[in-house]
Amino acid sequence: MTDDARSRIDSTVKGNDVVLFMKGTPLFPQCGFSSRAVAILEHLGVEYASVDVLQDQGIRQGIKEYSDWPTIPQLYVKGEFIGGSDIMMEMYESGELSQLLEDQGVATAH
């Protein structure tokens, strides 16, 4: 990945409490997995930033190397990589995701 992509990813991940790298936007997700990730965050009522990787090839490739994770979406909380949509769903269903957000001091609606 280019240094430029790495530094942009780094500042996005570290500059937002919750950030989702996804295909498309929360309003118009371009992939079922991204759509699922958005639905989970909306259900939790958490404020989050999103990055549409389809708009930026450097970030689209770079984010896969950044956390050694081959797929998109990717969720980060307070700078930590949490997982993709499968892990998000598992953690959401078990209540771990809202617990994690609470432990990290991120406000949720539920």
Added chain:
Amino acid sequence: MPMAAEDIETMIRAAIPDAHVEITDLAGDGDHYAARVVSETFRGLPRVRQHQRVYEALGGRMGGVLHALQLTTACP
């Protein structure tokens, strides 16, 4: 080029020999799968690491020829 379910299972079992692997062809099109992988070697690993071990087993196909693989991992 889609991947056959047997190939996915074979690759996972080659890298994680004790793994119990269940593959479901979600759409019947040989391109959208769900996999459940159960292995004793996952014990103590965070979920992200468990998934990464499965992705490593698939040798870079995940996110490429294998677009849609819903993954669940567990310990026996």
